[in-house]
Amino acid sequence: MANGKQKIWVSDLIGNDFKRWNNEFVILDCGTACGKTYFCIRILGKYAAMRKRRILYLCNRNKLKNQTYKQVRDEKLQATIYVTTYQNLQNKIQRGEHIPHYDYIIADECHYFTTDAGFNDYTDVAYNYVMKQKESVVVFVSATAKSFFKYLRDTNKVRKKNSYRLDKDYSYVSKLFYYQSDELPGIIDDILANESDSKIIVFCNSGDRILEMSKIYGDNANYFCSRNAQKRLRDLCGWQVDANGKIIAEPSCIKNYSDDLITFDKRILFTTSVLDNGVDLKDRKIKHIFTEIVDVDTMIQSLGRKRSLAKDDTCYFYIRLYQKKGLQGFINRINYHLEPVELYKTDYEAFYKKYGDGKQRDRLNKNKIFYNLFKKKNIYGQIKVNECKFRKYSQDYDMFTSMKELGHKGYLEDILEESLTNNAEEVVCNVEEMDKFLLFLNSIEGKRLYEDDKLFIKEEFETIGLKLRYKGINTFNGALEDNYKNLYKCRFYDKDTNGKSYVDKRRVLDNGLPNPNRDKRYWILEDRTDIKKSS
Structure with a gap:
């Protein structure tokens, strides 16, 4: 059911x-x-x-x-x-x-x-x-x-x-969230801080992204890639080769403990799309699945890697959104390969003039759709189009063009199942309410903010349309950075400028009453831009 x-x-x-x-x-x-x-x-x-x-x-x-x-x-x-x-x-x-x-x-x-x-x-x-x-x-x-x-x-x-x-059954998905690239570490850190044993999978769009995350999480995460990845990434993921380059050991981070427990041991797994199928992860602790894969078919595959074991075995989906500049980059790279092939199919004489014997001949050496080059002086030489590749590149060109026109999020809402998109977290800021929110922030600057205050602050964020999942310091500061940037310079801190955690050691308050928050940790909201510039 x-x-x-x-x-x-x-x-x-x-x-x-x-x-x-x-x-x-x-x-x-x-x-x-x-x-x-x-x-x-x-x-x-x-x-x-x-x-x-x-x-x-x-x-x-x-x-x-x-x-x-x-x-x-x-x-x-x-x-x-x-x-x-x-x-x-x-x-x-x-x-x-x-x-x-x-x-x-x-x-x-x-x-x-x-x-x-x-x-x-x-x-x-x-x-x-x-x-x-x-x-x-x-x-x-x-x-x-x-x-x-x-x-x-x-x-x-x-x-x-x-x-x-x-239709795909997404009843096991509690909520879909959209996020930006630079928000990923903050979201992960908040999950780790607020949930004791839940696990996280991040499907990365490139090996470089995994290497970037490894600098942050090091041995606290598992890493997975294909055997064809760059050497530095293969080494990180556990691939081993002998002197002749023959594979002698594969990554061992995916463990098959039983029919109902196929998982990874650490709390985070960063992987490429190589894990997109053939691996059905079964683990109730896997609660957060992130995908940064932009290809829609592969993205949907990645979200389906966790197999729900029961009605209460649920999780959260997170999809990275790409901005128009990034989408245009994808379009340019695709068109670099697509344009010569389309010219070849529609006007061979013009194609040969431009690429066969012209200045751009070397461009064909890099083309990923043609099988091989013809001989330089033979206008009717052998050249073959990989029709599967041509269809793929054409579909991707149409996909990225639509994404740019509709916005990445708008495109996904047209493609994904309604059961997912209807349960997505919307982030819409109300300008008038943001002004009121600034007044609220001004009122708490420099004050000690304890655990009980965090829920109240989270509720204030909701007044400007920011329904934050967590009430962690990275979540709050990330929201301020995204919505205010240089308009408001204060940020929340849980340590002083020397790196010492804020702990309230006062026995009594200024009014002479006993301090109910003695030995409790707290935050301070303040502007440290001048300190950062001088350091």
């Missing part, structure tokens, strides 16, 4: 339709934890075994392949279902190896064809193979392949009756 509604599984949605599938394409556009793998292995797999038919099960990551193979082995279906990766299939095809016929092909996490096309030159090899299998039932499976599924439908590669959809 979720939100009072009976949960629908993939096997319920499909019913007995699968018995009538006959050499056609099928879409399973269904969220995480709704029984996609169960249907493919236990329902379709057993049906195929009974009829002596074979299934090729394609996965986009080795971890997912290993996880899937274990389930196949548990059901004793190894003779029926062959589990491999898209990458392995591509290698076999490129080596000219014979690929046997399969009656069914499960293209699991099929967003691979577009998502991985951004960095994998050969996604179209597997894609072309799958699309040419006219004597097989091909089942495209994903929770986050909206653009790819739209392409399959729009080009009539999948008939409407063969497109199955289940």
